[in-house]
Amino acid sequence: MDRRKFLVGAGMGLIAAAAPISLSAAGDPIRKVAKTGRLNLSFFPYELKLRHAFNLARYSRTTTPDVQVQLEYDGVVGYGEASMPPYLGESVESVTKFLSSLDLTQFNDPFQIEDILTYVDSVAPNNRAAKASVDIALHDLLGKIMGQPWYKIWGYNAEKTPVTSFTIGIDEEKVVRQKVEEARPYKLIKVKMGLDKDQETINIIREMMPDVPICVDVNQGWNSKEHALEMCHWLNERNCLFVEQPFDKTWIDETAWLRERSPLPIIADEAFQRLPDIVRFKGVYDGINIKLMKSTGLYEAHKMVTLARALDMKVMIGCMTETSCAVTAAANLSPVVDFADLDGNLLIANDRFDGMTVENGKITLHDRPGLGIIPIPGL
Ligand code: MG
Numbered sequence: 001m002d003r004r005k006f007l008v009g010a011g012m013g014l015i016a017a018a019a020p021i022s023l024s025a026a027g028d029p030i031r032k033v034a035k036t037g038r039l040n041l042s043f044f045p046y047e048l049k050l051r052h053a054f055n056l057a058r059y060s061r062t063t064t065p066d067v068q069v070q071l072e073y074d075g076v077v078g079y080g081e082a083s084m085p086p087y088l089g090e091s092v093e094s095v096t097k098f099l100s101s102l103d104l105t106q107f108n109d110p111f112q113i114e115d116i117l118t119y120v121d122s123v124a125p126n127n128r129a130a131k132a133s134v135d136i137a138l139h140d141l142l143g144k145i146m147g148q149p150w151y152k153i154w155g156y157n158a159e160k161t162p163v164t165s166f167t168i169g170i171d172e173e174k175v176v177r178q179k180v181e182e183a184r185p186y187k188l189i190k191v192k193m194g195l196d197k198d199q200e201t202i203n204i205i206r207e208m209m210p211d212v213p214i215c216v217d218v219n220q221g222w223n224s225k226e227h228a229l230e231m232c233h234w235l236n237e238r239n240c241l242f243v244e245q246p247f248d249k250t251w252i253d254e255t256a257w258l259r260e261r262s263p264l265p266i267i268a269d270e271a272f273q274r275l276p277d278i279v280r281f282k283g284v285y286d287g288i289n290i291k292l293m294k295s296t297g298l299y300e301a302h303k304m305v306t307l308a309r310a311l312d313m314k315v316m317i318g319c320m321t322e323t324s325c326a327v328t329a330a331a332n333l334s335p336v337v338d339f340a341d342l343d344g345n346l347l348i349a350n351d352r353f354d355g356m357t358v359e360n361g362k363i364t365l366h367d368r369p370g371l372g373i374i375p376i377p378g379l
Contacts, residue, residue, distance in 0.1 A: 037074035037108065038105045038108055039072075039073050039107050040071070040104070040105065041069065041071055041102060041104050041134065043068060044067070044068055045065070045068075045092045046323075046352065047063050047064070047066065048065075048083065048322070048323070048348045048350065049063055050062050050347055050348060054321065061085075061086070064085055064348075066081060066322070067081070067096060067130075068081055068323075069099070069137045071104070071110075071140075072141075073110050073141055073145075076145055077141070078138060078141025078144060079136070079137055079325050080136035081132075081133055081136060081323055081325045084320075088293065088294075090126075090127065090129045095133070098124055098127045098130040098131075099130055099133070099134070102120060104116070104134075107119075110142055113142070113299060116138060117134075117299050120135070128293060129293040131296040131297060132326070135296060135297020135299055136298060139297070139298045139299075139329065140370040140371045141370065142370070143369050143370030146369065149332065149367060149368060150298065150332040150370070150371065150372075151333075151365055154332070156333075158335060158365045159335075160335040161335050161362060161364065161365060162334055162338070162339065162363060163186070163187040163188050164186070164188070164334075164341060164342045165186065165189060165343065166183040166188070166190065166343050167190045167217075168180065168183060168192065169192045170194070176201055177204060177208065180208045183209070185358075186212070186358070187213070187362070188212065188213050188214075188241075188361065189209070189213070189215070190214075190215050190343075191205065191214055191215070191216050191217070192219060193217065193219075193221060193222075193231075194219055194220070194221015194222060198231065199234070202214065213239050214239060214240045215243075215339065216240055217269070218246045219245055219269075220245055220246075220270055222246045223247070225258060228243075228258050229261055232258070232264050233263060236263040241339070242264050242266070242267050242286070242287070242339070243265070244267040244289060244316075245270050255284050266285050267287045267314065267339075268281055268285040268289065271285070272288050273294045273295070278307050278308050278313070279307075279311070285313070287314025287315060288304070288316065289316040289317075289341070290315065292326055292329060292330050293326070297329075298329055298330075298332070301317075301330070301333060302333065305333055316338060316339040317331075317333055317342065319341065319342050319345075320344055321344045321347050321348055322344040322348075323345055323351045323352050323353050324354065324373055325355065327342050327345040328345075328356040328372050329371045331355075331356040331363050332372070350379060352376055353373040354375075354376055355371065355374075356372060
């Protein structure tokens with residue numbers, strides 16, 4: 001088959017599966033799309049309802065504010081999402097204000113990702129979740145136009161997805177036991193720490209699940225170097241894999257001190273937001289927890305994975321409480337990360353999308369184009 005025939009054939013098959021795009025006489029679907037359309041952005045608030053109250057070292061909540069986004073181009077729709085846990089400083093108001101200020105109709109070629117997202121980033125500082133919502137929708141749109149899922153576009157092997165952790169929050173013993181029961185299908189348990197019940201929680205899990213590896217997220221909750229080091233040794237003896245964000249994000253010297261001495265890797269979460277932070281944290285943390293709501297989306301997150309790996313740092317991909325839209329977006333990066341914490345969609349009761357699944361604890365990606373999600377009718 002010659003190259004031209006291959007492109008036409010491949011394009012037709014992919015487009016038929018993906019979206020109502022007509023082929024030009026030349027049979028070049030991508031160029032045809034780029035000539036005719038405009039990017040149209042729409043969005044609406046959508047409150048995420050949590051299955052259990054979410055208790056962290058510094059606060060508790062039962063809902064998460066969220067804004068659902070659609071980016072339409074020539075009849076093809078990409079989906080995105082901004083999730084705003086309150087501690088990140090964004091709200092439905094700030095996200096809708098930011099999105100209302102964008103004029104994406106100025107772009108008539110959705111493949112100019114660099115130009116489009118540089119513009120989005122330049123409109124206002126911060127607003128990282130709002131920016132991520134546009135980036136995620138753009139990736140979904142482009143993947144659908146190309147007829148391929150993003151993990152394939154990046155050249156990743158879907159067989160190499162990691163297991164995902166299942167999170168157990170800080171809670172009363174009865175609730176912890178109930179959560180451990182729920183966690184049985186998972187191969188990695190993530191435990192929230194930083195209050196006075198740290199050892200008690202680990203002991204309950206070890207009694208109920210003696211062998212499953214545990215990772216620990218302190219959410220900045222420890223305030224003594226010596227206590228943290230003692231806990232790292234104690235956790236190391238109980239099959240713990242790493243400790244996430246042990247101290248306040250401003251405690252750089254203290255974190256480097258702990259990292260020098262800890263038998264467990266120390267991973268940055270709250271301290272780490274954008275791409276330039278990675279270089280600053282080499283030698284302070286062993287690795288980074290990338291989340292799309294911090295990184296402004298997939299475009300920068302993909303660069304973060306590459307940079308962190310080049311610096312020999314561990315890479316974790318995480319999420320906020322989100323629908324399967326943003327969680328599946330992040331899962332497309334998971335074949336090349338060391339750890340995944342992608343259970344945010346499982347923590348909510350009103351997910352709007354069918355997306356990546358967890359089979360025997362392992363992230364399982366679909367072969368659908370774009371992010372690999374489809375909306376659930378009626379939600
Ligand atoms: Mg964390």
